[in-house]
Amino acid sequence: MRIIGALHARWSALVHRSAMRDELEEELLTHLQYRADDLERRGILRAEAERQARIEFGGLEHYREESHAAQGWHWAETLLRDVRFGLRILKKSPAFTVAVVITLALGIGANTALFALVRGILMRPLPVRAASRLVVIWDSNPGAGLSRVGPSGQDYLDWREQKTHAFEDLFLFEHGTGTVTGNGEPEQVAGLRVTTNFGDFFGIVPVMGRTFLPEEENARHTLAILSYRYWKRKYQGNPDVCGQSMTLNGEDYTIIGVLPASFDQLFPVDVVVPFDDGWLHRADSDLGVFGRLRPHVTVRQAAAEMSETMARIARQRPSRKGFGTVLVPLESVRMEYIRPALLVLQCAVGFILILACANVANLMLSRGMSRRQEMAVRMSLGATRKQIIRQFLVESSLLAILGGMLGLLLALGSVHLWARYGPTQIPVPNAAYEVTLPAIHLGVSEIGFTLVVSLATGILFGLIPPLRLFGGNMQDALKNGGRGTIGEVRGRGTRTALVVVEGALALVLVVGASLMIKSFSRLLSINPGFEPNRLLTLRIKLSEDAAGSPYRDPWKRGSAFHDFLKHVRNVPGVQSAALTEIVPLSQDDMDRGPFAIQEKPGSDVTPSADYRDVSPGYFQTMRIPLLQGRSFAESDDARHPRVVVIDRTLAREYFGTESPIGRHIVLPYGPRIPREVIGVVGAVRDSSLSGVPEATIYFPYMQGPDQTMSMVVRTALPQNTILPEIRDAIWSVDRNQPVFEVRSMQEIMGNVTSAPRIAFILLDILALVALVLAAIGIYGVTSYDVAQRTQEVGVRLTFGAPPNAVLYMLVRQATTLILLGVAVGLLCALLMTRLMSSLLYGVSSTDPAIFLGATVLVTIVASIACYLPARRAVRVDPLVALRSE
């Protein structure tokens, strides 16, 4: 408040300054009157007395100003005067002003937008307790090629029993879906099954009700907590929701609480329910485990302790031999996919800002030179260096603030575009998990950031011209009358540096963008192993958990899926349809395990492969080529011999040149039934576009029906036309069967390529901006240089130098600098593009063709930028040139 009070006092002094001036005037006049009265009393005539009073008073004007200054708001008035003067100067040269403001707006706008993005995505802490101490714990088995596998409930129980000291607490969860019935249309909701330390682990303060109690873990409790979003949508935010019951998977659950809205950032689910004993002890893997580290324990220490724990567990349970754990902080896991893209962009916009500043500094410098005479006159009239520097600083800060405001608008527009076209979800590699990106806003800190950047640039380039000016001899400036002397080109060193820097930065950005273009086109031209166009995918989950569900019998599940498929295939417009456990590239889930080949026993390492249950017609629908043998038929069901189809990767790795047809695959657990290989299909990129296809074994779904399957439908009709028909077809089999996660294959592919796509689009725009800025900057420098040498050119032409020779001379000097800049840029690019290597696919970060192409492009653009002003100078009539200033 005191600061505000002080500001207010200053402001009112400023506003009322004419009133205060009047007061001072009156006081001084009164003084003179008194003195004159006294003198008059001594017998001097009134007129003479007044004259003498003034003389005795001393320099009236001087003391008036000094009194004024003594009142303490002198500086504010000076500043206001400088600002007014600055504005007048800027208005007098609109072209200069507009050029500077737009250049700065580009630089500052790009930086603000990216700052908002980085802050929103990378720097926003998760809205949970001790978010920085949460780590994700995965199982790994390097021997079997498993880098990150979700642990099982048994793992969690083991770890908890071993009381790993590094962790305060461990938390187990499983993503899933459930069917809600009895409240409007049947609906598939996203669910989360959690251990009952859920509330305490994340420090959740429920909006209403409570979270689970520890004693609710071991018995089967049908309690549910709703997410804020679901509560708003389904219950219209009803405050009496706690205590109501809901039907989930055919069972009645009691709602006990509502989560805060912010929890969505961590788990975007609808309903949270506790694990019960039965679930906890299942050996299924692919659950999630988070640990909360004790304060001051590092991830490395925790990992060391976990590896000891795993060794102990392996001694007790030999089946766990070979397994280890991988620990990664939760906050970095969530963003590990997008971070490199953002960091590369961060560098790029930083370069743009430097380019913008270089251009503006250059413009200021040129202008400072042309104002040399003005400055010299002012200094000879008594202006101090401080005053001159202040004037320049005020002018440049004005420009910077104008640029900053325009930049803020640009940033606002960019953030708007991001919200519209940017990705909303990003995958977490190898983790079958996606992160919903938070919405990006321009907040107070972004505006503060802009202000700081603007003022910093303002001060930076405001200082250059006066410092350069004082380097020279002011007297010369005065004598020359602003006329450039031949041979004397002041400020040349600075401008030389600017041209070199601009060339170098532009080259780095162009190289980066070209690498991205090449990489992205490579990425898009990757054959994923299937035909992604005109494919619709949707998921169906049978409610086998419900007590009275007919789907507890696996064969009923198979026949239900069979019926769904039959009805969907009959929908007009559906070319073909099939079922698969996992849609390629969808990051839905992972199903991977060991296998053995009956005919080739005795190898030490158990090979592993992706397991996929699919229906007949899957390969045709996806257009995965059949290379050998046959694909699944309707008759490959439980009543017939077990069969599998393998992919080309597996065939090549484990069978080499032999034909795998007729050989047998055995899964080394359970009943160990040999399954005959009946066909080989093409390899499919399942987990990422840029990765290598994994060995895959396809099983006919009727020989081991799952609870959840995805349906892939090939159709030429648009999604919203065909989807209701497909739903109706499914509902004609089972009225209560929800359909969810409806996505086109294009959408799925879009998610997988989101990070390179962001980097690709933005980096291209930035490189273009950089190139334009550099061209403008080089053009500006050359124009100024040439203008300074107009007389010289005139002399040369008058004495008969051929115009082309003069032109060559002018261009050569500038081009030398550009080549120097390009050389520096090449070195920087070699160092910097390494940062991008994780974003690049199929192109080396030092691709020589790209480096060459970018060099040629930048050199050509820069050469044109210095050719144009040089040509103009040579075309001027020599006589005019001679007389020019």
Add this chain to the structure above:
Amino acid sequence: MPDQAQLLPGTLDLLILRAVSLGPLHGYGILLRIGQISGQALMVEQGALYPGLFRLVRQGLLKTKWGVSDANRRAKFYELTAAGRKRLQAETESWNRLVAAIACALSMQPGEL
């Protein structure tokens, strides 16, 4: 007035405070009072008074009030504030110490060392 002494730098403020301490005065009045209390021996350049006054007001040592003078003119009167009174006392003491020390130094005879 050849026997008038020039002010030592920094003493104007002390004189102003002292003059005003004897009762509220307007600017010209302060000038006259300084002449009066110094036995017309100290000369203040008239114009130099005002920057000094404003400085003291800004430091919170003086406060001002517009009023009507004995000559029936509207004038700005200066008064000591509590802080001003304290400052005057402190400055007076330190001045006296300085004067005593200098006098002592100047009156020292060679034999007395």
